[in-house]
Amino acid sequence: MFSTIVQVLGIVAVLANAVVYGTDACYALITRSVYARLDDATVTASAGWGHYYGDRRMPIVGISGVVTAVLTAVLAAVGGLSEAAVAAGIAVVALVSWLAIYVRVAKPVNQLQTAAAQAGTTPPNARALQDKWDSVVNARVALQFIAVAALSAAIALA
Numbered sequence: 001m002f003s004t005i006v007q008v009l010g011i012v013a014v015l016a017n018a019v020v021y022g023t024d025a026c027y028a029l030i031t032r033s034v035y036a037r038l039d040d041a042t043v044t045a046s047a048g049w050g051h052y053y054g055d056r057r058m059p060i061v062g063i064s065g066v067v068t069a070v071l072t073a074v075l076a077a078v079g080g081l082s083e084a085a086v087a088a089g090i091a092v093v094a095l096v097s098w099l100a101i102y103v104r105v106a107k108p109v110n111q112l113q114t115a116a117a118q119a120g121t122t123p124p125n126a127r128a129l130q131d132k133w134d135s136v137v138n139a140r141v142a143l144q145f146i147a148v149a150a151l152s153a154a155i156a157l158a
Contacts, residue, residue, distance in 0.1 A: 010155040045117050097142040
């Protein structure tokens with residue numbers, strides 16, 4: 001019984017976190033290079049409006065991913081599925097680390113770029129803001145990769 005519940009929760013966690021992982025990976029692989037070729041006003045407008053919508057739509061996905069990962073770990077532990085619990089626990093640590101980076105680095109930049117886009121202005125430090133955001137995207141992608149891989153392992157081990 002616990003095994004099936006852990007697997008279902010793990011699958012939901014993988015699917016939710018895959019959205020975040022895919023979003024960050026797409027930026028790291030494609031959008032970052034595009035932004036490097038654009039002028040500051042265009043980057044500010046694009047990133048600002050992107051963050052406007054993303055910061056309103058992505059939290060439900062991210063929260064669902066973290067909550068289901070935690071539930072996967074807890075129920076695996078309660079059900080005596082220690083290897084699955086450890087794997088899911090690794091995913092939770094990766095997701096909490098991702099969240100810390102988001103809150104400390106990305107979110108403040110998102111807010112500044114969103115405000116500028118809404119006002120139709122370009123901050124004098126527009127490129128520096130984008131560079132700051134870019135500085136953590138590889139770590140965010142790696143942490144999401146670890147989370148999705150660890151959750152996949154938890155599913156297999158349950």
